[in-house]
Amino acid sequence: MRICLSIVALALLLMLASHESLADDAKPYTIQNGKVDKGTYNGYRRYGDACMRCHGPDGAGSSYAPNLTDSLKHLSKETFEETVINGRKNVTTSNDNVMPSFGTNEDVVTYLDDIYSYLKARSDGVLDRGRPTRIGDDS
Numbered sequence: 001m002r003i004c005l006s007i008v009a010l011a012l013l014l015m016l017a018s019h020e021s022l023a024d025d026a027k028p029y030t031i032q033n034g035k036v037d038k039g040t041y042n043g044y045r046r047y048g049d050a051c052m053r054c055h056g057p058d059g060a061g062s063s064y065a066p067n068l069t070d071s072l073k074h075l076s077k078e079t080f081e082e083t084v085i086n087g088r089k090n091v092t093t094s095n096d097n098v099m100p101s102f103g104t105n106e107d108v109v110t111y112l113d114d115i116y117s118y119l120k121a122r123s124d125g126v127l128d129r130g131r132p133t134r135i136g137d138d139s
């Protein structure tokens with residue numbers, strides 16, 4: 001009976017361990033020696049075009065809009081997407097900062113995964129500020 005239990009415990013441990021490595025594999029970005037995959041690089045560019053004027057360089061926030069590298073530490077990908085597509089108005093304080101809706105902006109909707117990957121890499125602390133280099137590019 002006791003042996004049986006330890007086998008069950010061992011099996012559970014193995015399952016947990018493999019689950020953890022699966023979660024690692026599921027990162028939305030790839031970073032090798034500080035260089036990023038094509039999608040993440042594209043996300044950086046799209047972010048610069050559509051989001052930076054409010055959320056600041058590198059996702060770091062401004063006096064007007066929140067720091068997205070902090071936000072993505074607790075926002076799910078679904079909430080992120082929902083917020084960008086539908087927008088949001090801050091109703092809890094007296095200021096009227098507005099997150100516009102990007103639902104009809106093809107340059108954003110089409111590349112929302114890439115924008116998420118870029119911001120997630122920034123949020124996870126694995127990507128420095130500034131323009132990233134693509135994997136395979138020397139410059």
Ligand code: HEC
Pocket residue numbers: 047050051052053054055064065066068071075079080083084088089090091097098099100102108115
């Ligand atoms: C016109 C300024 C503006 C632009 C452009 C803008 N945002 Fe926002 N965003 C805001 C403001 C202001 C808030 C906070 C709204 C609130 O408090 O309800 C916000 C909130 C958010 C949130 C929720 C953060 C949290 O912590 O809950 C996300 C995610 C977000 N923006 C992503 C984006 C992305 C991605 C883009 C570019 C596609 C973008 N925003 C472009 C102003 C902007």
